[in-house]
Amino acid sequence: MTNTRFSRRSLIALGGAVLATGTTGLLLPARAAGLAPTPSMRGGSNNYRPGAPIVDRIGGGGFWMTGTVRRAGDGAPLPGQRIQIWAHTTEGHERDPQSHGATLTDANGQFRLEMPQIVPAFGQPHGHLAYDSGEFETVFLRPIMASSKDKTLAAHFVLQPL
Amino acid sequence: MTRALLIWTVLALVLAVPLIAAANSPLLAWRDPVYIIAGFAGVVGMGLLLLQPLLAGRYLPGLSPLTSRRLHRWIGIALVTAILIHVGGLWITSPPDVVDALLFVSPTPFSAWGVIAMWAAFAAACLGLYRQRLKLRFRVWRLCHTALVAVTITGSVVHAMLIEGTMEIMTKTTLCALVLLASARTLAKLRVWDVHRR
Numbered sequence: 001m002t003n004t005r006f007s008r009r010s011l012i013a014l015g016g017a018v019l020a021t022g023t024t025g026l027l028l029p030a031r032a033a034g035l036a037p038t039p040s041m042r043g044g045s046n047n048y049r050p051g052a053p054i055v056d057r058i059g060g061g062g063f064w065m066t067g068t069v070r071r072a073g074d075g076a077p078l079p080g081q082r083i084q085i086w087a088h089t090t091e092g093h094e095r096d097p098q099s100h101g102a103t104l105t106d107a108n109g110q111f112r113l114e115m116p117q118i119v120p121a122f123g124q125p126h127g128h129l130a131y132d133s134g135e136f137e138t139v140f141l142r143p144i145m146a147s148s149k150d151k152t153l154a155a156h157f158v159l160q161p162l
Numbered sequence: 163m164t165r166a167l168l169i170w171t172v173l174a175l176v177l178a179v180p181l182i183a184a185a186n187s188p189l190l191a192w193r194d195p196v197y198i199i200a201g202f203a204g205v206v207g208m209g210l211l212l213l214q215p216l217l218a219g220r221y222l223p224g225l226s227p228l229t230s231r232r233l234h235r236w237i238g239i240a241l242v243t244a245i246l247i248h249v250g251g252l253w254i255t256s257p258p259d260v261v262d263a264l265l266f267v268s269p270t271p272f273s274a275w276g277v278i279a280m281w282a283a284f285a286a287a288c289l290g291l292y293r294q295r296l297k298l299r300f301r302v303w304r305l306c307h308t309a310l311v312a313v314t315i316t317g318s319v320v321h322a323m324l325i326e327g328t329m330e331i332m333t334k335t336t337l338c339a340l341v342l343l344a345s346a347r348t349l350a351k352l353r354v355w356d357v358h359r360r
Contacts, residue, residue, distance in 0.1 A: 124326060
């Protein structure tokens with residue numbers, strides 16, 4: 001008969017190993033729900049103007065807002081989703097209508113919209129994005145630029161079907 | 163006399179240079195007048211925060227204790243006004259951002275520091291306004307006033323340092339450091355923690 005009894009030493013070693021692995025994130029709990037939906041960010045909906053028109057470019061351009069849209073659960077890319085974008089830029093305040101525009105995701109669930117350079121406003125260089133088309137739960141994002149000199153900013157949506 | 167002139171000159175420079183630097187900020191080109199005024203009210207407020215401990219500690223040459231005290235009162239009123247213009251101007255520029263800040267649900271960490279500093283400043287000003295009526299012993303009153311002011315100063319400095327705004331970083335850091343230094347020096351000189359009668 002094989003000896004399966006745990007000694008105190010082996011228990012500590014095993015427990016320690018599990019804990020150490022757990023902190024690295026390699027041990028994942030069973031993910032029945034799959035990819036979790038993106039929650040709205042604080043202040044994300046500030047100065048939102050519903051129904052921004054789909055445009056080729058907001059204003060004169062020079063800056064790129066990029067990102068992806070996927071479905072919660074299986075993570076499938078979602079084509080044709082309307083993403084609304086606004087920010088305080090070199091061409092206007094967040095509230096100004098000309099600072100708002102929308103674009104659609106491509107076949108790979110990716111979007112990119114050219115817009116004027118985002119400049120720091122209310123203490124941080126940041127942008128606003130909204131998914132608010134009704135098919136999935138509404139999400140408002142407020143990503144912050146690592147540097148106000150950046151020429152691009154990315155934001156990613158994982159949407160929860162209604 | 164030369165020493166007094168030197169102190170006043172340095173003080174004038176310390177207050178003026180951050181304003182001049184902020185006036186040259188590239189961000190101003192993309193802001194409406196109301197937003198610009200709101201920002202400058204904040205810069206002015208930080209300058210007034212430097213004057214207050216200097217007046218309370220009677221450090222400024224040529225001013226009698228009575229003049230120092232009166233000026234401290236007027237600068238206090240000016241500071242409250244500057245805060246109101248700062249917050250009011252930001253409210254007009256972007257109401258939801260200011261509402262978030264006032265309700266402590268803002269995504270920006272510096273907002274809460276600023277709002278706490280604002281309320282502490284208002285409370286400190288109220289203590290000043292109602293000193294006679296409160297009938298507190300002077301040293302107890304002063305300890306309360308100073309405690310609130312300490313919150314205002316700490317909050318304001320953290321608020322300003324975390325913000326990427328019109329203030330130029332070197333002048334902002336210097337002004338904030340001087341505010342902290344002047345406050346600490348005055349606290350130590352007046353021994354505000356000692357509430358027993360001498």
